[in-house]
Amino acid sequence: MKLGRLNHVGVATPSIERSLDMYRTLYGVEPSSPPFDLPAQGVRVCFVDAPNSQVELIEPLGPDSPVAKFLEKNPQGGQHHVCFEVHDIAEARAHFEGAGVRILGATRIGAHGTPIFFLHPKDTGGVLTELMESPRQAH
Ligand SMILES: CC[C@@H](C(=O)O)C(=O)SCCNC(=O)CCNC(=O)[C@H](O)C(C)(C)COP(=O)(O)OP(=O)(O)OC[C@H]1O[C@@H](n2cnc3c(N)ncnc32)[C@H](O)[C@@H]1OP(=O)(O)O
Numbered sequence: 001m002k003l004g005r006l007n008h009v010g011v012a013t014p015s016i017e018r019s020l021d022m023y024r025t026l027y028g029v030e031p032s033s034p035p036f037d038l039p040a041q042g043v044r045v046c047f048v049d050a051p052n053s054q055v056e057l058i059e060p061l062g063p064d065s066p067v068a069k070f071l072e073k074n075p076q077g078g079q080h081h082v083c084f085e086v087h088d089i090a091e092a093r094a095h096f097e098g099a100g101v102r103i104l105g106a107t108r109i110g111a112h113g114t115p116i117f118f119l120h121p122k123d124t125g126g127v128l129t130e131l132m133e134s135p136r137q138a139h
């Protein structure tokens with residue numbers, strides 16, 4: 001498996017609107033598109049683009065959201081995960097399974113419309129890590 005580019009850094013926030021105000025005021029940037037809900041992932045999402053990557057703002061849709069407990073511990077929000085692209089998600093999953101890394105749930109469709117899965121932060125140096133199939137690869 002070959003690690004691809006850093007697609008995004010996930011940032012948990014109690015309010016995407018308040019976070020966007022901060023990005024506008026401090027960095028002079030607008031979101032690349034309006035916020036949208038991903039009920040299957042339990043989050044509301046909005047992307048802010050940097051020249052070489054993206055910040056993914058994620059707000060819980062309810063108390064069962066995977067971000068809810070993180071925000072209980074970090075009420076102001078904070079850096080939540082990193083996401084690397086891979087060419088072939090099935091190959092990547094087999095690679096991490098073979099390495100004995102705990103995979104969090106099924107492979108599912110993420111915010112960019114391609115398959116994703118997560119690695120347990122306790123097996124990856126304390127960093128919750130998302131792998132996503134690159135939208136730029138032709139299969
Ligand atoms: C927008 C869609 C999609 C995309 O396309 O980009 C997304 O990015 S969705 C993002 C949200 N989804 C997920 O995070 C799914 C995967 N996450 C999980 O399965 C869980 O959140 C978790 C990582 C297993 C954590 O479980 P949880 O029940 O929420 O919390 P715990 O307190 O039990 O955590 C166990 C342990 O792990 C530490 N932890 C939790 N979150 C993180 C984190 N973000 N980064 C680093 N470490 C984390 C937590 O502190 C606990 O450690 P101890 O306290 O030492 O036990």
Ligand SMILES: [Co+2]
Nearest residue numbers: 010056083130
């Ligand atoms: Co993400």
